[in-house]
Amino acid sequence: MTLRVDWPRNDYSRVPYWLYHDEAVYAQEMERIFRGPVWNYLALEAEVPRPGDFRTTWVGDTPVVVSRAADGSLHAFVNRCAHRGAQVVRTTHGNAAEHVCIYHRWCYDSSGALIGVPFRRGLKGQGGMPADFDPAQHRLTKLRVENFHGVLFGTFAERLESLPDYLGAFGRGMIERFMHKPLKILGYHRQMVGGNWKFYNENLRDTYHASLLHEFFVRYGVDRATQKGGVKMDERHRHNMNHAYVASDTQDDARAAYAGQSGVEVDRLQLRHTAFLKHEDRFADGMNLAAPTIFPNFLMVQINDTLCTRQLRPKGKDSFEIFQTAFGYADDSPELTEHRLLQLNLVGPAGYVSMEDGEAIEIAHRMTQVASDEFSVIEMGGRGPIADTTHRLTEGPIRGFWSYWSELMGVEPAGAVR
Amino acid sequence: MNTESQARQAISDLLAEYSLLLDEDRLEAWLELFVDECEYRIVSRENVEQGLPNIHIWCKGKDMLADRITSFRHVNEYNLHWARRVIGPPRVSAQGDGSWQVETSYSLFQTNLEGVSRLFSVGRYAMRIVPVDGRARLKQVHVIADTASIPTLLAAPI
Numbered sequence: 001m002t003l004r005v006d007w008p009r010n011d012y013s014r015v016p017y018w019l020y021h022d023e024a025v026y027a028q029e030m031e032r033i034f035r036g037p038v039w040n041y042l043a044l045e046a047e048v049p050r051p052g053d054f055r056t057t058w059v060g061d062t063p064v065v066v067s068r069a070a071d072g073s074l075h076a077f078v079n080r081c082a083h084r085g086a087q088v089v090r091t092t093h094g095n096a097a098e099h100v101c102i103y104h105r106w107c108y109d110s111s112g113a114l115i116g117v118p119f120r121r122g123l124k125g126q127g128g129m130p131a132d133f134d135p136a137q138h139r140l141t142k143l144r145v146e147n148f149h150g151v152l153f154g155t156f157a158e159r160l161e162s163l164p165d166y167l168g169a170f171g172r173g174m175i176e177r178f179m180h181k182p183l184k185i186l187g188y189h190r191q192m193v194g195g196n197w198k199f200y201n202e203n204l205r206d207t208y209h210a211s212l213l214h215e216f217f218v219r220y221g222v223d224r225a226t227q228k229g230g231v232k233m234d235e236r237h238r239h240n241m242n243h244a245y246v247a248s249d250t251q252d253d254a255r256a257a258y259a260g261q262s263g264v265e266v267d268r269l270q271l272r273h274t275a276f277l278k279h280e281d282r283f284a285d286g287m288n289l290a291a292p293t294i295f296p297n298f299l300m301v302q303i304n305d306t307l308c309t310r311q312l313r314p315k316g317k318d319s320f321e322i323f324q325t326a327f328g329y330a331d332d333s334p335e336l337t338e339h340r341l342l343q344l345n346l347v348g349p350a351g352y353v354s355m356e357d358g359e360a361i362e363i364a365h366r367m368t369q370v371a372s373d374e375f376s377v378i379e380m381g382g383r384g385p386i387a388d389t390t391h392r393l394t395e396g397p398i399r400g401f402w403s404y405w406s407e408l409m410g411v412e413p414a415g416a417v418r
Numbered sequence: 419m420n421t422e423s424q425a426r427q428a429i430s431d432l433l434a435e436y437s438l439l440l441d442e443d444r445l446e447a448w449l450e451l452f453v454d455e456c457e458y459r460i461v462s463r464e465n466v467e468q469g470l471p472n473i474h475i476w477c478k479g480k481d482m483l484a485d486r487i488t489s490f491r492h493v494n495e496y497n498l499h500w501a502r503r504v505i506g507p508p509r510v511s512a513q514g515d516g517s518w519q520v521e522t523s524y525s526l527f528q529t530n531l532e533g534v535s536r537l538f539s540v541g542r543y544a545m546r547i548v549p550v551d552g553r554a555r556l557k558q559v560h561v562i563a564d565t566a567s568i569p570t571l572l573a574a575p576i
Binding site: 359 | 460462464465468470471472473474475476477478479481482484485488489492493494495496497566567568569570571572573
């Protein structure tokens with residue numbers, strides 16, 4: 001059945017609520033977006049440093065294993081036995097030369113090739129696979145893997161633009177910035193949010209909400225509308241980058257701007273201990289907030305001295321997991337590592353400046369579930385063409401997300417803005 | 419708290435206070451169960467098992483812990499709920515310096531304002547408890563949560 005969307009406007013300033021809640025939409029998204037012509041984030045190279053190292057990950061809701069073979073090459077394959085569909089790798093990570101499905105002990109090498117089928121030739125002339133059974137035709141489904149400065153991306157698509165072209169100028173530049181020297185993985189955060197995965201993509205492109213929902217940001221000048229900053233997008237408006245410059249405004253600027261905004265008070269929070277917030281401009285570009293977001297499942301986030309990747313893992317139409325990998329650099333001193341860890345109080349599911357997104361998305365998901373003929377209003381920053389801004393009171397990148405989503409889903413309105 | 423049975427009673431009382439003060443949303447009173455030079459940390463078992471130091475919440479000293487409560491009270495938005503935790507029997511080991519190492523399991527449930535309950539987190543506490551004026555007080559609380567995938571968000575202490 002062909003999906004049909006009656007867009008009220010061709011600039012995505014109205015989004016029908018049923019698009020978050022429809023099983024057929026979700027199934028088509030997994031097929032045409034995550035298993036379609038996009039580059040999905042898989043893992044960091046630093047997580048699989050040695051031959052045989054592997055990690056399980058997700059591409060949309062497809063379970064995937066990332067692994068390093070004996071020759072050092074990197075591979076990714078679907079974690080579903082080519083025999084009867086059972087889960088092959090059952091741990092989240094490890095080191096192994098072979099992966100054996102426990103059900104019938106079919107055995108795969110670290111590139112996902114089938115190397116063993118028990119009783120393939122039968123026993124004493126009885127049973128066994130047909131003589132023409134060809135193991136080469138029954139490998140674990142492979143993804144193409146590309147390593148961009150230590151960030152591993154994968155795709156199921158045979159044909160699509162190269163990864164550097166896909167990332168675009170700021171995507172490439174920002175990944176190089178975060179990955180400019182060897183990493184030290186600090187660990188993981190997981191947050192299971194009861195909402196549709198697209199709400200999170202919108203949230204990441206919504207610089208309007210940041211300093212209103214997350215009041216901590218405003219009080220301590222980590223991210224607020226009065227700072228110098230803006231949003232950048234790629235040419236297709238599918239990726240975006242929110243950024244802000246440290247100390248580019250004053251407490252008084254913020255007091256004046258937020259005066260009269262109900263619910264937000266610049267001076268309400270008075271912490272006793274603020275040393276953990278301190279930030280040094282180690283990237284030497286003045287940014288204390290940088291969040292390049294790559295369609296459809298990836299972003300990197302710097303908030304002051306915290307550094308993370310975040311992967312969006314859809315879990316059906318009604319929930320998704322935010323899988324966050326925190327890191328520092330291999331040459332960080334013990335003091336700097338401790339500082340980064342203390343500052344991780346800011347981010348993650350318990351983060352002072354990030355926890356609220358979980359609740360905001362759940363209340364939107366819950367209420368739109370029963371309003372299938374209504375629409376969201378996305379007009380902050382203007383209607384019509386989608387463009388970069390040098391301010392952050394905009395929802396333009398959200399419209400950018402929907403424009404590329406519509407293109408991949410084959411549901412663009414007539415005269416669609418792209 | 420001169421005898422072991424007195425110490426065990428004091429520790430048991432402390433755990434009951436810990437649990438009920440949090441469930442009653444009396445976070446400021448809960449804070450007073452800690453000594454000034456304290457540490458409170460929530461990590462997930464997934465990270466611990468891999469030897470990774472990542473934290474969910476890490477407060478070094480009572481001021482940082484007080485700040486978490488202040489932020490929870492005045493700034494952070496979260497899913498409105500009642501909390502209810504069940505703490506298991508503690509394993510108590512006396513340390514040479516007069517303190518006790520206490521380990522116990524917890525289950526933490528959340529119930530929304532329409533009365534629908536869910537399991538929010540299970541895990542264990544590793545606590546260092548010290549005697550102060552005849553009562554047991556918290557020097558160190560490490561929460562090691564088996565529940566690595568946190569539902570919705572984590573705003574209040576576990």
